Amino acid sequence: MDCRAIVALGANLGRPRHAFETALALLEREAGPILARSRWITTPALVHPSDPVREQPPYLNGVVILATALEPEALLSVLHRIEQALGRDRSHELLPWQPRLLDLDLVAMEDKVRLPPACPILPHPRMHERDFVLGPLCELWPDWRHPILGRTAAELLTNLPQS
Numbered sequence: 001m002d003c004r005a006i007v008a009l010g011a012n013l014g015r016p017r018h019a020f021e022t023a024l025a026l027l028e029r030e031a032g033p034i035l036a037r038s039r040w041i042t043t044p045a046l047v048h049p050s051d052p053v054r055e056q057p058p059y060l061n062g063v064v065i066l067a068t069a070l071e072p073e074a075l076l077s078v079l080h081r082i083e084q085a086l087g088r089d090r091s092h093e094l095l096p097w098q099p100r101l102l103d104l105d106l107v108a109m110e111d112k113v114r115l116p117p118a119c120p121i122l123p124h125p126r127m128h129e130r131d132f133v134l135g136p137l138c139e140l141w142p143d144w145r146h147p148i149l150g151r152t153a154a155e156l157l158t159n160l161p162q163s
Contacts, residue, residue: 003110005031005109005111006064006065006137006141007063007065007104008104008133008136008137009023010102010104012045012057012100013057013100014087016102019102021136023083023086023104027064027078027082027104028066028080030076031070032067032068032069033066034066035062035065035066037063037065037140038064038139039139040056040062043061044058045097050095051097051098051144056099061132062136064135064140065141072106072109072112072120074116076120080104083101083104085148086101087101088100105124105127107124107127107133108123108124108144109122112147113148123147128156129160131157131160134160137157138157142154145156
């Protein structure tokens with residue numbers, strides 16, 4: 001039985017819009033139909049506190065919802081294969097949040113909860129802190145309810161600290 005999966009896209013190197021379009025075509029072919037797609041938005045890059053490079057190019061971000069019969073591990077594997085096919089080499093990433101050609105994050109699969117040590121963890125452990133995920137998600141599914149926090153995407157976005 002299909003479930004709705006929320007996937008976040010991000011990129012700040014190369015041609016992000018082209019990478020997104022190619023990734024979505026591959027995702028539909030390998031995982032299931034895209035049901036909805038947010039606008040692509042530009043956001044400042046997160047910089048890891050240990051990264052000596054303090055300025056990074058802004059990111060293009062967005063969210064899609066797809067229908068899939070895949071289990072979480074299989075869907076995550078598809079996301080990683082697509083990233084690799086489009087040039088991402090995770091072995092060269094020394095710190096989190098470094099610039100990249102493509103980042104595909106499995107944010108949630110409806111109301112599934114998977115806690116550590118499960119991989120992937122669902123919902124994504126930091127999704128509720130990220131406006132670049134919540135904003136686009138609210139365009140598509142504002143009533144999606146975080147199964148652990150009990151708040152909707154719209155409530156989570158409204159309650160983010162203002163920066």
